[in-house]
Amino acid sequence: MSQLTPPVHEIEDLTLLEEVAARTAGVSRLEMCIQCGTCGGSCPSADDMDHTPRQLFAMLRAGMREESLKSNTPWICVSCYHCVVRCPQNVHITDVMYTIKGMAVSSSMYESGTASEFSQTFVDMIENYGRSFEFGLATRHYLKHFPLRLPGMASMGIGLLTKQRMAIKPTRIKNMKQLTDILDRAKELGATHE
């Protein structure tokens, strides 16, 4: 059975496939893939992926570490879980995608930053406020990655603001220290991606 995020040195002798399985929350069943393609067939964003999920799993099996972690596939995954409920082998595909993202980030393999930086920006918000903060997220993210889209989007943004659907000031939870302590401890414990 898969072990949760053991320190890196403990899993050195695992194959790439075993390592990904071991780093995935829950029981991934990744080794059970029969390469049927249900995932790739179900995926609403497959057209934009470098590899279909099935191909990615074959690459993990073949030990193609660099190619797997550089693939844009997990970043294009929209977490729709269609593949998960249809997978005949009950592979926890979406969670495996999260794992690959994490491994790509920690090994600095994934370079086209839009997706990973969106995640990082989001996480930074949470770590600062305990809540997500859409206005700040949007402006920071779009200024950096889609400056050209901003004028076109301004009307939407103004719409959201005037309809009071986007707060200009973030909300912070009361016991931010508690959350920070928990997250810091969690990061020490799961020193997976560092």
Added chain:
Amino acid sequence: MSEYIFYPGCSLESSAKSYHDSLNIVCEKVGITLNEIDDWNCCGATEYFGINLTPAYALITRNLALAAEKANGTNTVVAPCSACYLNLAKADYYMREQPKLGTQVNLALEAGGLSYKPGSLEIRHLLDVLIYDIGLDTIKSNVVRPLTGLRVAPYLGCMVPRPDYEKRWSDHEHPVELDLLLEALGAEVIDFPLKTHCCGGHMPHIGPETAYEMLHRLLTSADEHKADIMATVCPMCQMNVDAYQGETNQYFGTNHKMPIVFFTQLIGLAFGATPKELGFGSELVSAKKALAKIGTAPPKTKKTRKSKKKAGLPMPQPLPTGIRINEEEVIR
């Protein structure tokens, strides 16, 4: 009076305020008391898992720990947001499936003086509670302004019916719960084939073209079925379909004008609340025109797939559409 622990989630505080307002009205009418978790934090949406696993689960579980502390007779947490619902449910389920995760998360929670025993809470979506606890009969009995004449596309998106760890829904692809609920309000519910398809998720921020494509599929199908309005259970779906409809139109050169509102807004309307107190008007694609149809006679051109009755070969009967027709329990 049914009491539930309530986890609103970040969206309901800002972009999905109308969801919050309307669900409060609906819950009050049907006798649901929601006790909000004190000082809850963000669930991490779909973003935190990809960055750091243990903190992602610790982040979610802090909420469960806070909720369990004030459980006070009830152990059901209601989450109206799909992503929140899924994340809370997933954390609870995976910590049971893989006890080591639970141990590790609890070690982290300890740093904040908290703890949570996996499995001690039941995490459910608001729609689930309305259908299976309150029941369609109660809903029906509260209807004072039937939504007759309004053609509604029920839209659930992904994270409510899937992955469905606890087998709470009638189907993963074509669940009937939302349809039945909207029918109970008197609305004309279209057989929306994409009701559990993706709205694009976080793609508007990452690869907008991918998102436009998905939104285009949804809008085209809803238009083809002559829907007046879409009703959703998910703040992200609402945001994407509503806020990025303009960009999608630009990208494809189309002219979709499909309003999308929260299902609780429609329930509230049928229950007699005013559009204003339900948060109508905050949608970017206005629902005004659609709402004007309430009470009017349904249009003559009634074209749904089911109505094709021609001399030909008999169609198989669909599986009985009773709610929750899941697999028989297997002893193991």
Added chain:
Amino acid sequence: MTTKSNSHPQERIGVYVCHCGTNISAMVDVEDVAQWAADKLEHKGVVIARDYKFMCSSLGQELVEKDIHELKLTRVVVAACSPHLHEKTFRTACERAGLNPYLCELVSIREQVSWVHTDKVAATAKSKAVLSGGIERVLWHEPLDPMTVPIHPATLVVGGGIAGIQAALEIADAGHPVYLVERDASIGGHMAQFDKTFPTLDCAACILTPRMVEAGMHPNITLMTWAEVENVDGYVGNFDVTVRQKARKVITDLCTGCGICEEKCPKKVIDDVYEAGLGYRKAVYTPFPQAVPNFPVMDVENCIYFDTGKCKACEKFCPTEAIDFTQEDEIVEFPVGNIILATGYDLFDARRVSNYGYGHLENVFTSMEFERMNNASGPTDGEIVLRDGKTVPDSVGIIHCVGSRDMNYNNYCSTICCMQGLKFAHLVQERTGATVYNFYIDMRTAYKGYDEFYQKVLEEGTRFIRGKVAEVTDVARLPNEEGKLIIQAEDTLIGKQRRIPVDMVILSSGLEPRHDAKEVAKTFGISCSADGWYIEKHPKLDPVATMTEGVYIAGCVQGPKDIPSSVAQGAAAAARVIGKIQQKEMALEPVRASVLEDQCSGCRICNDLCPFNAILFHEDTMLSEINPALCQGCGTCVAACPAGAITGTGFSNEQVLAQIEGLLMDMSV
């Protein structure tokens, strides 16, 4: 130490340790084991301990026989391979030498020692322990005589599909009486619904109906259709069967099968059974023209007369006054010696895979619907058309593995669907010229002539896409998809998602156990795997027998299989039964439980525990008694008897407790 010193001082034990070539001796020091037994277990009664290259060879057996004669051995222990392989060999050797065969014990030091361990010292030590356990145990063995029971010559065959028909004909042809009981109105089973059969493309009806007629006319076959087995009592050789003959509402002695009643019946009903929901029948009907027997049955639920009290058109027009609205079910009882279960399968309900749209999208068809559509006597007179009843499709997609090889539905491979899918591809192409796409995970075309058929279909130009279909939808994205069904799948050989627009989709559905398989298994006292297929006695060496003596299985009831395999199993089961009948009586393994009358308190706890209803309670004496012919020797009652009043031959408490002692002889307690 609680171990008694030799409690059987009079016994003289011979111990034989086998080398099995080097299979055992490479990992176990067999000489040492034998020497140790001779030295250290002498006080247990071991008078000779030998090791030998091949104990199972005739020389090895002669060694045992010679020792029994010369050393007056009263017990024999052989340490060799698994008792499932050679227990019989050594028992027979003992018998030849005049020793009761049940005084021999085999202990396994090959499968459970030499082949699974890697440390010779530890393996040798374990061998000694295992041998010691066998020696302690054999001391408590008792001479047993196998029991014999007479075999009733009649056989019950349940299920009139091709497997059941084959079995019934074989037995009947051998001159023995057969009761063939079928739940539906006619025999023929699923095969009667098919049009062509793979890979030869024989017409199913052409090859099946002669066999049906033969079964219907055979003087040795009593055909009972529209009937169900309600209860089975008794045991091998002597079963008592109770059958419910459901009311046909037609007097078969008078009916000539002219069909006028069906013609005149005003009520049209969708035929969910024979026509797979694609066609209609009347409320009084024979399921198909070649039905055997050719008598109609009345569908009371749909009959206008039973609903409103009016109509009776059938009665009015029947020329022989054969309609009887008052007819009731009848209970029929008869004895048989053996039973063959050939109750077949249910087709997987494709509506459960909601992403394939069956029941929702009108031009999605199941394999059985397509079979009927293809059949010249079917609802479309053999025309392949869309649900509108007239449009011939230009393009057809065939989806394999529907409901099979999928943890969400059935985990197993249904084995027939690949060939079925290929057959459909051929038929569509031959009859419509449409473009055909087959979507598969793995192409499984094992067995004679099957892969050749795949070659043929490839040659015909069917487009094969390797990928399990994700969904079938009518939501078009591109103009060429408008008005079509779109099959969305990953073409795994190119690693791209593809959307193929087609006019018609055929789902090659898998096979499932009958919905009532578990209850039926209970009625016949046999076991059922967790998924519902019946369990054979041995998956390789005894595929048609069950663990219950006298009950055999044939065809899909044992697991998904095609027609040739079903026929082969039907014949095989018949051969087993004929063999039994001709023995006239049979010996039963004397592993049985019995009640020690003086210790039985009459508490009746054992009565309900027995899975075979072998325990009888005598109200007069207030004692329980075990019918040795019904008892299968599981020992549950022995373990449960609070008074310790039940003993199980071959597995008595003394034997097992002694064996445990022996096994742990090296433990210093």
Added chain:
Amino acid sequence: MTEKNDFEPTIVGFTCNWCSYRAADLAGIARIKYPPNVRLVRLMCSGRLDPTFVMKAFAEGADAVMITGCHPGECHYLEQNYKALRRYLLLRRTLVAMGIEAERLHLAWASAAEGIQLAREITEMVERVRTLGPLNWHLNGSQPEVVSEAAIELEEVAA
């Protein structure tokens, strides 16, 4: 630590003639390796398992006992393995009451086809018992008489 690792437990395994004993045969035929610490007793059915057998094994010095049978629903004798399951649960309670760790009694299902699974179960069991260390229950003050009394009590409830 090293003391515990040197300890080689002795485990008595009860097998069903129709499934787990055949699984053990199959493991042999397939040459699957597992530690030699388990000694098997063949019964006709796990339902034949008399609680006294387990007590006897402990009394004779076994460090642990393994009960194996057909999967639920697959019993050769219809459903006697459910009775084994019940007795197993009762036995575990009794063992705990007597000061023996519940982990020393283990129930595993293995069909005739599951040689690999049975070998894995055995390997895991040996590892578990190795960590538990030897069963020194006589030194802990329990007497064999206690065993037989408890066994009698069990027999009464076993039905």
